[in-house]
Amino acid sequence: MWAELITRARDGGPAWTVGCVGVAMPGLKLVAARMIKNRPAWYIEAHTDDIAAELLTEFLAQLKRIDIHRPDIAARLMCWARKGALRIRSHERRDLPRDPATLPAAPATSEGTPESVLENAVRQGVISPLEATLICTTRLDRRTVPDLARERAIPAHRLYRERAAAETRLVNALQQGLLSSNPAD
Structure with a gap:
């Protein structure tokens, strides 16, 4: 059945692709639920949309590439979708809160703030102003990449790659x- 659905999605247009997603939805929901199982509420609130978006993005990408002549097509599609979601979890692990007692003391001045580092990076040509805005919006302001992608009418995977x-x-x-983090440099 999956070989036929994928063949039609590849040749027949977007309606068949939507059909593939619909048939896969119970499996995709199960994968997403397992990805956030036993996570704290703040994590679920902050990352569920990103995980779901990457899961679906990878699933759709694999519809175009997966070998339909090998067995277990649905299981392989779910495996690829899970890998996409795991990429988000691994990226976000860098942002997990840490015990404040283990962090180095913050400077008393504005030197070295994330905003000043981004400003200097733009000034020194390390990143573009658009890239600085993307980092600031998604990392510091905590807007999700899929929301920003919808706002800009571009694919979320493109913003993930750019960031x-x-x-x-x-x-x-x-x-x-x-790159200096000193605002005066």
């Missing part, structure tokens, strides 16, 4: 000492 690339350049510049 990851910008953050990588930002971290590399900081680690190499190429």
Whole structure:
């Protein structure tokens, strides 16, 4: 059945793709529920939309690529969807709250604030103003990437990719000492 559905989705247009998602919905819901099971309420509130969006994005991407001549198509699709959702969880683990007693003391001035680091990164050409806004909006203001993507009418996976690339350049510049967090620099 899945081989036929996927063949029609590939050749017959978006209605068949929606049909594939509809048939897979019970499995997708189960995967999503397992991803957030036993998580604290703040985590569920902050990340459920991102996990669901990435899960569905990966499922749809695999509809185009999956080998329909091999067995267990549905199970393989769910596995790929789960991998997409796991990427979000692994990205978000970096943002988990830590015990304040284990954190280094914050400076008394505005030097080194996330906003000043982003401003200097833009000024020094490490990231673009749009990338700084994306990082600030999704990391500091805690807006979800799917919400921002809907607002901008672009795919969420594109924003995830842009944010990851910008953050990588930002971290590399900081680690190499190429970027100062001092507002005066």
